[in-house]
Amino acid sequence: MSSQGQNTGRRPELRHDPVANRWVIFSPARAKRPTDFKSKSPQNSNPGDNSSCPFCIGNEHECAPEIFRVPSDPNWKLRVIENLYPALSRNIEGPCEEKQDMGVPARAIGGFGFHDVVIENPVHSVHLCDMEARDIGQVLLAYKKRIQQIASVESIKYVQAGIFLFILQNCISFSMLWKDRFGVCTLETMVHSFSLQSSSSCSTIKVFKNHGASAGASMSHSHSQLLALPIIPSAVSARFEGMNEYFKKTGKCSLCEVQAKELLIDESTHFISIVPFAATYPFEMWIIPRAHSSHFHEFDCDKMVELGGLLKLMLRKMSLQLNNPPFNFMIQTSPLQVKESELSYAHWFLQIVPQLSGAGGFEMGSGCYINPVFPEDAAKVLREVNLP
Amino acid sequence: MSSQGQNTGRRPELRHDPVANRWVIFSPARAKRPTDFKSKSPQNSNPGDNSSCPFCIGNEHECAPEIFRVPSDPNWKLRVIENLYPALSRNIEGPCEEKQDMGVPARAIGGFGFHDVVIENPVHSVHLCDMEARDIGQVLLAYKKRIQQIASVESIKYVQAGIFLFILQNCISFSMLWKDRFGVCTLETMVHSFSLQSSSSCSTIKVFKNHGASAGASMSHSHSQLLALPIIPSAVSARFEGMNEYFKKTGKCSLCEVQAKELLIDESTHFISIVPFAATYPFEMWIIPRAHSSHFHEFDCDKMVELGGLLKLMLRKMSLQLNNPPFNFMIQTSPLQVKESELSYAHWFLQIVPQLSGAGGFEMGSGCYINPVFPEDAAKVLREVNLP
Ligand SMILES: Nc1ncnc2c1ncn2[C@@H]1O[C@H](COP(=O)(O)OP(=O)(O)O[C@H]2O[C@H](CO)[C@@H](O)[C@H](O)[C@H]2O)[C@@H](O)[C@H]1O
Ligand SMILES: Nc1ncnc2c1ncn2[C@@H]1O[C@H](COP(=O)(O)OP(=O)(O)O[C@H]2O[C@H](CO)[C@@H](O)[C@H](O)[C@H]2O)[C@@H](O)[C@H]1O
Numbered sequence: 001m002s003s004q005g006q007n008t009g010r011r012p013e014l015r016h017d018p019v020a021n022r023w024v025i026f027s028p029a030r031a032k033r034p035t036d037f038k039s040k041s042p043q044n045s046n047p048g049d050n051s052s053c054p055f056c057i058g059n060e061h062e063c064a065p066e067i068f069r070v071p072s073d074p075n076w077k078l079r080v081i082e083n084l085y086p087a088l089s090r091n092i093e094g095p096c097e098e099k100q101d102m103g104v105p106a107r108a109i110g111g112f113g114f115h116d117v118v119i120e121n122p123v124h125s126v127h128l129c130d131m132e133a134r135d136i137g138q139v140l141l142a143y144k145k146r147i148q149q150i151a152s153v154e155s156i157k158y159v160q161a162g163i164f165l166f167i168l169q170n171c172i173s174f175s176m177l178w179k180d181r182f183g184v185c186t187l188e189t190m191v192h193s194f195s196l197q198s199s200s201s202c203s204t205i206k207v208f209k210n211h212g213a214s215a216g217a218s219m220s221h222s223h224s225q226l227l228a229l230p231i232i233p234s235a236v237s238a239r240f241e242g243m244n245e246y247f248k249k250t251g252k253c254s255l256c257e258v259q260a261k262e263l264l265i266d267e268s269t270h271f272i273s274i275v276p277f278a279a280t281y282p283f284e285m286w287i288i289p290r291a292h293s294s295h296f297h298e299f300d301c302d303k304m305v306e307l308g309g310l311l312k313l314m315l316r317k318m319s320l321q322l323n324n325p326p327f328n329f330m331i332q333t334s335p336l337q338v339k340e341s342e343l344s345y346a347h348w349f350l351q352i353v354p355q356l357s358g359a360g361g362f363e364m365g366s367g368c369y370i371n372p373v374f375p376e377d378a379a380k381v382l383r384e385v386n387l388p
Numbered sequence: 389m390s391s392q393g394q395n396t397g398r399r400p401e402l403r404h405d406p407v408a409n410r411w412v413i414f415s416p417a418r419a420k421r422p423t424d425f426k427s428k429s430p431q432n433s434n435p436g437d438n439s440s441c442p443f444c445i446g447n448e449h450e451c452a453p454e455i456f457r458v459p460s461d462p463n464w465k466l467r468v469i470e471n472l473y474p475a476l477s478r479n480i481e482g483p484c485e486e487k488q489d490m491g492v493p494a495r496a497i498g499g500f501g502f503h504d505v506v507i508e509n510p511v512h513s514v515h516l517c518d519m520e521a522r523d524i525g526q527v528l529l530a531y532k533k534r535i536q537q538i539a540s541v542e543s544i545k546y547v548q549a550g551i552f553l554f555i556l557q558n559c560i561s562f563s564m565l566w567k568d569r570f571g572v573c574t575l576e577t578m579v580h581s582f583s584l585q586s587s588s589s590c591s592t593i594k595v596f597k598n599h600g601a602s603a604g605a606s607m608s609h610s611h612s613q614l615l616a617l618p619i620i621p622s623a624v625s626a627r628f629e630g631m632n633e634y635f636k637k638t639g640k641c642s643l644c645e646v647q648a649k650e651l652l653i654d655e656s657t658h659f660i661s662i663v664p665f666a667a668t669y670p671f672e673m674w675i676i677p678r679a680h681s682s683h684f685h686e687f688d689c690d691k692m693v694e695l696g697g698l699l700k701l702m703l704r705k706m707s708l709q710l711n712n713p714p715f716n717f718m719i720q721t722s723p724l725q726v727k728e729s730e731l732s733y734a735h736w737f738l739q740i741v742p743q744l745s746g747a748g749g750f751e752m753g754s755g756c757y758i759n760p761v762f763p764e765d766a767a768k769v770l771r772e773v774n775l776p
Contacts, residue, residue: 010762013762015665015666016666017630017664017665017666017667017668018630018631018633018634018642019627019630019631019634019642019643019664020623020626020627020630020664020666020668021626021627021629021630021631021633022626022630022666022668022755022756022757023666023756024666024667024668024756024757024758024759025756025757025758025759026759026760026761026762026763027758027759027760028760028762030758030760087758108666158754160750160753160754160756162749162750162753163749164748164749164750164753165748165749225750227750227754229754229756231756233754233755233756234626234754234755234756235408235753235754235755235756236754236755238408238409238410238622238626238755239407239408239409241409242405242406242407242408242409242410243406243407243409245406245409246406246407254406254407255407276405276407276408277403277405278403278404278405278408278410278411278412278496279405279412280405280408280410280412328748328749328752328753329749330749330753332753351753353749353752360552360553360716361550361551361552361553361716361717361718361741362548362550362552362613362615364716364718364741365548365550365552365623365716365718365720365739366546366548366615366617366621366622366623366624367410367621367622367623367624367626368410368411368412368413368548368617368619368621368622368623369410369412369413370412370413370415370418370475371412371413371414371415372414372415372416372418373414374398374401374414374416375414
């Protein structure tokens, strides 16, 4: 089972484009994962049928290898496992190669990294927001522990942890297209088949759309992912530059400074939750520790339950006011090999983004987002909801 | 008709977040546009019924004001008009405000700018790739002319032109949610209604999903958009930094240097088309002028038909090999107020991105993309297709 995602023949690679000025992960193994055909929409998620879900308790043998579980007995409450279709591989080295042979002077490195899954609870139908604050705290502690383990690997520069929604857009599913055309959907055969195809006469094929509405959803079992990268991704670099510039100008950390007021949703002893002043997405929420702290994985263990409680509250408010939307949830932390003491400008936070509107071409091309909802209005809506 | 999108009571605003380090456009008018309910999927687009399409010839009175048409008689071949629901407003000034009152030291400017629509041809069912190279050249010339007009407005820093796909994701439609809940979908009423709502007992509402599959598609009439911005968007800054760094290191322009080889799809006298070495998206394509040129709108008029021809070829190859997918198409050019002579490192290009896979949470949070297809494989597939 565990080798299924690895033996694709081709190894993952990271490439840096000097023009777009960012790194891209090329990952043949990802094209094989079954989730392309599945839905996460609220309607058909958690159908209660766990017989085919590898993340359910009792089905551990259907998963890629385990990294650790909590508690460490058969009656686990959460498990951290390897991703069966990892974007990066833990088994290769990552030397710098020059790709001059392709006629472009460009950088490429081997796709070394870790790609893990955190199964947040043993029961198929339990969502993160249904869990006790204490158990959500355990999930956050699991992230912390796993990042700490990874931090000892020198070539890893950043770990992105969170719930990453896979959005099945209203368009052709990539793998389905291959599968339907060639009966296979591995990348080795794809290019070859296409070469054959392009000289043959068959030109129309059936298109599958809107899998979300009809397909199953075994991956709806509540889980998060951790991706440990050998590069610092572009949004993280941009964030660091932004926070650093602010610090240079004002002598203060941009997130220590947030007083919230009109932007406040809620607060607890050590955290506040806000809609950020220039929220990229409608009803985007941030949970920020009050005290300065640059690395999530170095934050106090004994505050994780409080953080879990505030996260639960935000998820419930969002669910009630915005009709239980799919959402992304991310830990925005600092690069690994930089010391806390050097980062007086960098402050970690949790970001929650409900999936309410589609981002389109303009946003993709420019990096500039159009948000129809002013943050102070969104904050008011979220602040004023009465939870039952 | 023309004021419909403007009189929303609240004016658009741009805000810069020091943490995310990017500008976001807050645009109440956008929430009102009808396109939220519509689909662009290949299946139900261009149904041939043009009676309700404002972009069709004969329905000019249903559109926001015209800027120019080509030729300038009733039998036009293309029109440039104002967007009825503009993200930015041409009627306000943009002074810098300090938003200290919200408890955040942050920058905000008035949402001044232009948001135009280019109706690419008079007939509802004709797609860009169905048009003659000469007529596609006319569309490119219209972009050029309109950018030249806008370039004289000093406060405009960048113009993003292209075909911007609106993706109806497999999730709740934002406006539908409001409309269904409150019978209205304007933003003025929204916050107020929500305040009422949060103290009332009604908590479940019907959710509309997958509008794409069933809804009409009048906006499927082939059109592009131009957004003229008072800021330089973050992806453009990143691109400039990247190209500048490359230049400083090598003494050469990164795009003059592209020799293509394995990455080549096609070429003509003055242009080449490639899959970029570190393509962000599967089957992403770039058309690059061979000779150094920083600003699209200063490029030779007499090469636009040749460019139109290569663009047509790329769209037909994409359509045939990838089963006519929805796509984004963008002109990636240089900021307006910088002179061509100062930009030996900046080179404009056309970017075409077929919509094949969904970008998800990991990409959104990190800015690092996972692409399952190596560019040299994608280029081979596109190079080798035989067009009928
Ligand atoms: N038996 C098994 N054992 C172990 N692991 C198994 C498994 N069966 C499936 N998996 C893995 O579990 C994960 C389930 O993830 P999701 O369905 O949440 O999203 P996916 O990874 O497809 O995309 C989301 O995560 C990816 C990164 O993984 C982002 O690129 C994208 O933005 C985001 O939507 C998949 O990564 C899959 O490979
Ligand atoms: N009668 C009329 N006269 C003039 N204009 C009219 C009109 N009726 C409708 N329009 C305008 O025409 C445009 C049609 O555009 P699309 O359907 O291509 O995408 P939309 O603008 O919604 O989103 C896409 O463009 C926006 C920017 O507009 C991006 O944010 C997003 O990424 C992208 O998907 C809309 O902007 C609408 O406001």
